[in-house]
Amino acid sequence: MQIFTKILLRSKMYSNEISSTRRHRCLQYLKTLRNFQNDGLYTVYLGETHISENLITGDIFCSIVKSKSPSEGLTLIHAGGVRGWVPWKYRVFFQSREQWTSPKNVGIKEELFKELCHVLSKSYGKCTVVIKPKQWVISFGLKHHTDDSSEILLQKPEVIQNVPLQSSSTIQIANISCCPKIAQSYGHELLYFPPSYPHLSPLESAWSSLKWAIIKHRKDYTDTAFPNISDYQCIRLKALIENSIEGVTPYKWKTAFGRVKKWENRYLYS
Template structure:
């Protein structure tokens, strides 16, 4: 089997990721990111992950039954220094009004201003297509790398709100998810939940009934703490190596 000379490329990567349109989109994003970093903007990655109740309880349900189970969405952000000093949000998915969705992003921007000064907030747009090699993208290769509004599952991120607080907002190209280290944090959290949920469960047995109570908030908090600043630094350094490679290759 042929080996890549660059150790960063020892991954299975879809061939379509390297078409001209995809490269253009990636280069736009990276140039915008580096320009802001050189201007003194701190990089903060904002992300979210869904936590089905079945993951917390460990109950294996049929797919049709799981549709009626509550799904929680965890929203948090991290930088090279670790999780940002902001009270993460654990939200019941699809139960937020639009005003609340914007208020959460506004609160994050306020917190970042106090803690870090001006930041470039990097996130993913849930409405991006999974493949960017389309005619529309090829013909508009000079378009800004961020849409007017970025929709996550539970909150709405507005570039105007970010700029009003001294920040900038960017969206990672959908085909280059490994330039987005937040997924490493979510993987760490979910493995912690799977391996430790029994330690956060209380069981009560009465004369005619029994039930189990899981300390959900404590379980999530401890899982978040397991993604330490050292682990964040490792994940972000890996992303930087990819960024350098693409800037050298696509430019």
């Protein structure tokens, strides 16, 4: 019994230590974000979401059979702020290859982020670009792959942010290379989202609304490929995704930001 009690106490102490560390990182993030906002920087969240094949087709049996292949489907990358989606063309990737690629910037990962930074400068001026940590790969000369986002935020956000320009540090979100040096060259700041606090990102609400729109309207974008064979159907995927993105209106963004703001104030002032 005493051994069992000691194990429980150690487990509780370890849990409290982790919780305290995460809370400390969260507060660092929030204070840095508020400082940037007070300096007049417009906050933009850049993120990605996985759209599974069965979500588009509605084939439940297919999703059960292919449950061991979570990579099936598309990866959608977009960015948004309190005013709505930023006026930057969203990106859709299928198995690491971009769908509907424009002739320019093909295969150049840094160019995509440069394009976003340029659009942000033109539309909003100086911005804070917030990225979710579990979508990162950090490289310092040799690439270090990790699924544990807690390893990423060992330093203060403002310390990581000011990576020396001569450093080869690069942050990659899916198929886009997001580098602090590139962001700062356009007058922006790259801020790293704290782990274990997804409710502090309005993108989570945006992705949820987008996926519900896909489920709700997918039949409207499905046509019979061959008149006499109902099993073969064609899904106008690009139109479906565009419609779903447009469904996340500025009003929905404002509502999502309102919820995030309440959580931020709760953590900062409680």
